[in-house]
Amino acid sequence: MSLKIIADLCTGCSACEPECPNEAISEKKNLFIIDPDKCTECEGDYDTPQCVAVCPVDHCILPLAA
Amino acid sequence: MQSAAASYVSLDALKSNRNALAEPVEAPAHAGCGTSGGEGKASCGTSDGPDDMPADVWNKVKNHPCYSEEAHHHYARMHVAVAPACNIQCNYCNRKYDCSNESRPGVVSQKLTPEQAVKKVVAVASEIPQMTVLGIAGPGDSLASPKKTFETFRMLQEQAPDIKLCLSTNGLALPALVDEICKYNIDHVTITINMVDPEVGAKIYPWIFWDHRRVTGVEAATILHQQQMLGLEMLTARGVLTKINSVLIPGINDEHLIEVNREVKKRGAFLHNIMPLISEAEHGTVFGLTGQRGPTAQELKAVQDACMGGANLMRHCRQCRADAVGLLGEDRSEEFTLDKIEEMEVVYDLDRRRSYQDRVEAERQAQHAAKVEALAATQDAGAADGIKVLVAVATTGGGRVNQHFGHADEFQIFEVSAGEALFVGHRRVDLFCQGGYGEDEKLPSIVTAINDCHAVLVSKIGACPRDELKTAGIEPVDNYVDEFIEKAALSWFADYTGRVARGETVHQARGDASIRQGAFTAAA
Ligand code: SF4
Ligand code: SF4
Ligand code: SF4
Numbered sequence: 195m196s197l198k199i200i201a202d203l204c205t206g207c208s209a210c211e212p213e214c215p216n217e218a219i220s221e222k223k224n225l226f227i228i229d230p231d232k233c234t235e236c237e238g239d240y241d242t243p244q245c246v247a248v249c250p251v252d253h254c255i256l257p258l259a260a
Numbered sequence: 261m262q263s264a265a266a267s268y269v270s271l272d273a274l275k276s277n278r279n280a281l282a283e284p285v286e287a288p289a290h291a292g293c294g295t296s297g298g299e300g301k302a303s304c305g306t307s308d309g310p311d312d313m314p315a316d317v318w319n320k321v322k323n324h325p326c327y328s329e330e331a332h333h334h335y336a337r338m339h340v341a342v343a344p345a346c347n348i349q350c351n352y353c354n355r356k357y358d359c360s361n362e363s364r365p366g367v368v369s370q371k372l373t374p375e376q377a378v379k380k381v382v383a384v385a386s387e388i389p390q391m392t393v394l395g396i397a398g399p400g401d402s403l404a405s406p407k408k409t410f411e412t413f414r415m416l417q418e419q420a421p422d423i424k425l426c427l428s429t430n431g432l433a434l435p436a437l438v439d440e441i442c443k444y445n446i447d448h449v450t451i452t453i454n455m456v457d458p459e460v461g462a463k464i465y466p467w468i469f470w471d472h473r474r475v476t477g478v479e480a481a482t483i484l485h486q487q488q489m490l491g492l493e494m495l496t497a498r499g500v501l502t503k504i505n506s507v508l509i510p511g512i513n514d515e516h517l518i519e520v521n522r523e524v525k526k527r528g529a530f531l532h533n534i535m536p537l538i539s540e541a542e543h544g545t546v547f548g549l550t551g552q553r554g555p556t557a558q559e560l561k562a563v564q565d566a567c568m569g570g571a572n573l574m575r576h577c578r579q580c581r582a583d584a585v586g587l588l589g590e591d592r593s594e595e596f597t598l599d600k601i602e603e604m605e606v607v608y609d610l611d612r613r614r615s616y617q618d619r620v621e622a623e624r625q626a627q628h629a630a631k632v633e634a635l636a637a638t639q640d641a642g643a644a645d646g647i648k649v650l651v652a653v654a655t656t657g658g659g660r661v662n663q664h665f666g667h668a669d670e671f672q673i674f675e676v677s678a679g680e681a682l683f684v685g686h687r688r689v690d691l692f693c694q695g696g697y698g699e700d701e702k703l704p705s706i707v708t709a710i711n712d713c714h715a716v717l718v719s720k721i722g723a724c725p726r727d728e729l730k731t732a733g734i735e736p737v738d739n740y741v742d743e744f745i746e747k748a749a750l751s752w753f754a755d756y757t758g759r760v761a762r763g764e765t766v767h768q769a770r771g772d773a774s775i776r777q778g779a780f781t782a783a784a
Pocket of ligand 2: 204205206209226248250251254
C-alpha cells in the first residue's frame with residue numbers, strides 16, 4: 195500500500211516532503227520519490243494522503259499499482 | 261473608518277477564531293520587537309525622507325530599494341530562491357515557474373539550499389557594495405518552507421550582519437511564525453493581499469492546504485483572509501514594517517482593492533503596492549487559460565489614484581525576479597550562477613562596504629538638495645487651470661533627462677500639473693522590440709506603451725521617430741538635456757500651457773496605453 199510520484203509531472207517544489215507523517219518522501223536530484231516501504235497512504239494519521247493534498251500538480255501522486 | 265463592514269471579518273472575530281495560534285495582539289501601534297530605535301524622535305526635517313514619516317521608520321526604509329523611491333536608484337537588492345514549496349494555489353500562478361506574487365511567471369529560478377544561498381549572497385555583496393537588502397520571496401512561499409528560509413537568515417546574519425533581511429508571503433502561515441520572524445531580526449515583510457472579502461477570494465484562490473487538508477472555495481478564502489489580517493496586525497504590533505502587494509485583476513478585484521487599501525492601512529501597513537496581473541495563455545496559469553486579461557495602464561492608474569492617501573502607494577515596483585541581482589531593473593544574476601560562485605574568492609569586507617555606502621549617501625543628499633533647489637526656482641513658472649498631463653522621460657539615472665530616445669528600455673512616467681511633477685510609474689518598452697534593433701521597428705510599440713502621454717522628454721531623438729511621435733500626438737522634447745526631471749517637466753509644462761493659452765496648441769485628452777507583458781530580464 196503505497197503512493198508514487200510521477201516523475202514527469204513533479205516540479206520538485208518539495209511541498210510534499212515535510213508533510214509526510216512517515217518520512218517516506220525524499221529528494222533525489224531535484225525530484226522527489228516515495229519509499230514504498232514507508233508510505234502508509236497516511237492511514238491512521240490523516241483522512242487524506244498529505245502529499246496529494248499539498249501537491250500543486252493534479253495527478254502527480256498516484257497509487258503505486260495504477 | 262468602520263464603514264463597509266459588511267464584507268470583511270472584524271478584528272475581534274479574528275482573535276477569537278484563531279486564538280490557538282498566537283496570543284491576541286493590540287491594534288496597530290508601534291510596540292517594537294527590539295529592532296526599532298529612535299522612538300519619539302519626531303523630527304523629519306533632517307533627511308530627505310517624506311514629511312509624514314516618523315524618523316525611526318525612515319531609518320529603516322531609506323536604504324531599501326523596495327520601500328524608498330530615492331534608495332531605489334542607489335541601492336541594490338537581491339532575492340535568493342530557497343523556498344520552492346507553497347501552501348496555497350493562486351489562479352495567476354503556475355508553479356512550474358516562480359511565484360508570481362513577487363516575480364513574473366515564465367522565469368524559473370535556480371533553486372538553492374540555504375548554504376548555497378548564503379554563499380551567493382556573500383559573494384554578491386562583496387562584489388556589489390550597494391547590495392543592502394536580501395529577500396526571500398519564493399519561488400513558492402517563504403513561510404511554507406520556514407526551515408529553509410530562517411536557516412538562510414540565521415547564517416546570513418552571522419556572516420554579513422549589515423545586510424537587511426526581508427521576506428514575502430501569502431500570509432497563510434504568518435501568524436504562527438511572527439515570533440520566529442522577530443527572532444531573526446527581520447524588519448521588512450511583504451504580504452500579498454488581493455482581497456478582504458472571501459467571496460472575491462474564492463475567485464482568486466482555488467485551494468489552500470490548511471490543518472492537514474485541502475480546503476477549497478469560500479472556506480479557503482476565509483481562512484486565508486483571517487490569517488492575512490491577523491499576521492499583519494501582529495507584525496504591526498511588534499514594530500515590523502509591512503508592505504502589501506495586491507495584484508489587480510480586472511473584473512475580479514479592481515474596485516475591491518480600494519477596500520483592501522483601507523483595511524490594510526487601518527492595520528498599520530506601511531506601503532501598498534498595486535501591480536498589474538500579468539496573464540498570457542502560454543504561462544499556463546488558470547487566468548492565462550481562461551483568458552482573464554490584465555489591466556491597461558489607465559485601469560491600473562485609476563485604482564492607484566483612488567488609493568492615494570491610503571497606505572503609501574508604491575509606484576516603482578517592477579515585479580522583478582525572485583533571484584534578480586543588482587540594482588532594481590537591472591538583472592545581473594547571470595554573473596552569479598552556482599558554478600561561478602564556487603570559483604570566486606570571497607572576502608567580506610564590512611569596512612569597504614560601509615565607506616562605499618557613505619559615499620553613495622552623500623551623493624544622494626547632494627542630488628536631492630539640487631533637485632529641491634531646481635524645483636523652487638520653477639514653482640511659479642506655469643499657471644495652468646486644472647490641466648494635468650502625463651509625460652514620459654528617458655533617463656539613465658541620476659534623476660536627470662539624459663537618455664537618447666532610441667536607447668531607452670523603459671520610460672519613467674511623471675504626472676505634471678502647475679507646480680507639481682509627480683513620479684507615477686515606469687513603462688517598459690524593450691519587450692515590444694522582439695526582433696530587430698532599429699528604432700523604426702520598435703517605434704509603433706513604443707507609441708503604444710506611452711500613448712497616454714502628452715510629451716516624451718529625451719536627450720536626443722532621430723528625425724523619423726520624431727515625426728512619428730508627432731503624428732501620434734506625442735510631443736518629442738529634447739531641449740532640457742541633463743536637467744533634473746521634475747524641473748524639465750515643469751518647464752515644458754509651463755511652455756505647453758502657454759501655447760495652449762495663446763491658442764497655438766489645442767489641449768486634448770490622450771488615449772490609454774498598454775502594460776508590458778513578460779519577464780524583466782536584461783539582454784545579456
Ligand atoms: S501518502 Fe502519506 S505516508 Fe504516503 S508518502 Fe504521502 S504523505 Fe507520506
Ligand atoms: S508536492 Fe508534488 S510537485 Fe512538489 S515535489 Fe512533491 S510531488 Fe513534486
Ligand atoms: S518585486 Fe517589487 S518589491 Fe520586490 S524587489 Fe522587486 S521592486 Fe522590490
